[in-house]
Amino acid sequence: MQTQSLRRRGVCVVIVAMAAVVLAAWAGGVSSAAPSGHAAKRKTLTLKDSASLHLTRKNGNVIYEQGTATGTLPGTVTARFVTSVTKVTGTVTFRPYNGGSVTVSAVGYPQSAATVTRFTGSLAVRKGTGKYKNALGSGTFNGVANRRTWAVTVHVNARVTY
Amino acid sequence: MRIRSRRRAVRSLVVAMWVLATMVGSAAAAEPIRVTTRFDRDATLGSATAVDVAVQVDRSVQRKPLDEVRFAYPRGLGVVSSGLGLAACTRPQTDFAKVLISAPRLGGCPPNSVMAIGTAWALVQLTNGGQVIPEYATVTLLSGALEQGHLGLVVYVDGQHPFGAKLAFAGEVRDAPAPYGGELTVRLPAIPGIEDLATIYLVSMRLTIGSHAIRYYERRGGRTVAYHPEGVLLPSRCPRRGFRFRVRVGFVDGSSRTATSVTPCPPPVAAPSFGR
Numbered sequence: 001m002q003t004q005s006l007r008r009r010g011v012c013v014v015i016v017a018m019a020a021v022v023l024a025a026w027a028g029g030v031s032s033a034a035p036s037g038h039a040a041k042r043k044t045l046t047l048k049d050s051a052s053l054h055l056t057r058k059n060g061n062v063i064y065e066q067g068t069a070t071g072t073l074p075g076t077v078t079a080r081f082v083t084s085v086t087k088v089t090g091t092v093t094f095r096p097y098n099g100g101s102v103t104v105s106a107v108g109y110p111q112s113a114a115t116v117t118r119f120t121g122s123l124a125v126r127k128g129t130g131k132y133k134n135a136l137g138s139g140t141f142n143g144v145a146n147r148r149t150w151a152v153t154v155h156v157n158a159r160v161t162y
Numbered sequence: 163m164r165i166r167s168r169r170r171a172v173r174s175l176v177v178a179m180w181v182l183a184t185m186v187g188s189a190a191a192a193e194p195i196r197v198t199t200r201f202d203r204d205a206t207l208g209s210a211t212a213v214d215v216a217v218q219v220d221r222s223v224q225r226k227p228l229d230e231v232r233f234a235y236p237r238g239l240g241v242v243s244s245g246l247g248l249a250a251c252t253r254p255q256t257d258f259a260k261v262l263i264s265a266p267r268l269g270g271c272p273p274n275s276v277m278a279i280g281t282a283w284a285l286v287q288l289t290n291g292g293q294v295i296p297e298y299a300t301v302t303l304l305s306g307a308l309e310q311g312h313l314g315l316v317v318y319v320d321g322q323h324p325f326g327a328k329l330a331f332a333g334e335v336r337d338a339p340a341p342y343g344g345e346l347t348v349r350l351p352a353i354p355g356i357e358d359l360a361t362i363y364l365v366s367m368r369l370t371i372g373s374h375a376i377r378y379y380e381r382r383g384g385r386t387v388a389y390h391p392e393g394v395l396l397p398s399r400c401p402r403r404g405f406r407f408r409v410r411v412g413f414v415d416g417s418s419r420t421a422t423s424v425t426p427c428p429p430p431v432a433a434p435s436f437g438r
Contacts (some may be wrong), residue, residue: 060397061210061240063341083242085313085335085344113308115248116273147248148380 047102047139047158049094053078055150063150070096073102088111088119091126100130102160106141116146120161124161135162166307181202194223194420197409201396204292205428208398209256210244215280217364217409223419224285224363228350230412233276233368234406237343240395241335248391249274251316258332258351269318269330271304274391276379277315278303281368286325287361290414296365298322312336341406352414362434400427 048070056064065079073096081090088108095101110123120142129134139158145151179267181208196218235241251271268276280301287294306314315333327363333348356362372393379386404424412418 058243058395060241060395061239061243061396063243083240084337085242086308086311086337110308113247113250113313146246148299 002152024091039054042134044135045072045162046162047072047137047156047160049073049153049156051092051094051154051156053077053079053152056083058150064148065152067152081108088121100128100132102128102132102135102162104139104158108141109143115148116143118142123156123158125158128160128162132160132162135160137161164285172275175208175379191319193419193421194220195409195411195419196220197407197421197423199405199407199423199425201425201428202226202393205396207396207403207428207430209431210372210393210395212239212373212393213239213269213317214368215278215407215409216366216368216373217421218366218409219364219411223413224365225287225362225419226413226415227352227361228364228411229414230347230349230410232343232347232408232410232412233407234338234342234343234410236401237340238401238406239343239405240396240397241344244372244394246277246394247275247313248377249305250306250307250314251275251304252314253316253330253332255332257330268302268304271316271318271329274380275304275306276317276376276378277305278369278371279373279375280367282319282367283365285363285365287363288295289359289361294322297325297362301367303371306334309334311328315346315348327356340367340407398427398430 026053029069043048051067051070053065053067058064060160061083063081063083065081067077069075073094075094075096075098077091077092077094080092081088082139086109088110090108091103092106093103102125104123106121106123108119111120111144119122121140123139125135125137125139129151137160138146139156141154141156143152143154145153177330181368187257188189198216200433203210213235216233239426244374249272252270253268254268256300257269280303282299282301283295284297302320303319304316304318306316306376307316312334313336317331317333319327319331321327322331331350333345333346335344337343338345372391374390374393375393376393377388379388381387404426407423407425408420410420
């Protein structure tokens with residue numbers, strides 16, 4: 001009797017284990033299929049914009065700017081830059097006239113210590129709103145900054161999925 | 163009875179703390195290097211100010227020639243975002259290791275590269291005879307070229323009396339780990355023209371970053387116009403425990419001394435009053 005019950009228990013354990021493996025495999029299949037299905041729905045945008053920014057205020061080593069963008073996403077732009085000795089980091093938000101917004105994190109490096117200096121850098125698309133909700137991507141930028149007035153002209157090249 | 167004894171205990175505790183505080187104060191007074199930093203008297207949080215830095219070398223270490231001076235400023239202080247250092251002073255490397263006999267004003271550097279001005283006292287010990295003569299000099303800190311990972315600096319020392327030697331020293335500004343935002347380094351190598359004749363010991367130095375005496379020039383309407391560049395920008399919020407500065411002085415024998423200074427927070431900008 002005892003051996004029979006042990007056998008039954010063993011069979012049950014095997015069945016449960018097999019069921020778990022099948023379930024796991026099915027779940028894995030679903031989860032691995034999910035992103036590709038989701039990715040198919042995502043759109044890709046090659047962003048080529050030029051923005052002209054002007055200083056709105058300073059707070060210690062932080063500079064706040066705003067302006068307008070022309071190109072793929074024409075609209076308004078706001079930016080917050082943290083300045084340090086050799087680089088500038090910050091977030092820039094593009095608000096296209098046709099709705100939504102795209103926010104990028106940027107790291108820029110000035111090329112000289114002159115009043116009007118060129119800079120280059122890279123950016124990561126972090127988030128978006130409206131039609132650009134869940135926006136992600138990366139890119140580069142370059143431009144010119146006037147350190148007397150903090151007027152900035154920047155050209156952005158980025159690939160955005162949303 | 164209990165209340166009286168408690169009062170006595172509190173009194174003795176206060177007296178003990180006062181004695182300890184006095185001891186700490188006197189210990190600080192005997193520090194080999196002392197640094198004091200100040201903002202403008204009317205400075206407010208969120209506004210631009212000059213930053214006055216005074217370094218004093220105690221007699222105990224005065225007879226040790228310096229090799230390097232490092233000055234770290236607090237994170238959040240707007241040095242790069244200020245209106246200072248809008249031009250680069252680029253001097254040939256050979257200028258940094260000799261006495262400049264005939265140097266033009268600012269050593270030939272553009273006026274828009276001036277970041278700080280000040281004075282220094284040094285002791286000049288003559289090799290022949292060992293006579294010690296105090297020398298007074300004006301010091302100008304100039305922004306240099308932007309190189310890989312740092313901004314160059316030039317320190318122009320214009321000896322006034324009695325020797326009047328003009329010297330240029332190279333330095334740099336780099337980002338610094340928290341709680342500091344950046345660190346200025348000035349290297350002070352032995353100058354071949356001087357080291358055989360005399361040894362120079364720094365006694366004190368005072369530099370005002372963004373001094374109100376600094377004048378920049380710009381073209382406006384076809385004319386060159388002088389203006390006072392915007393000083394160092396203070397954040398609108400005060401860092402905990404005030405603005406912390408640090409000076410590290412390195413000597414030629416390889417030793418170094420560090421001193422810190424905490425500048426209390428200036429008041430926030432007063433709200434505009436609209437009358438009654």
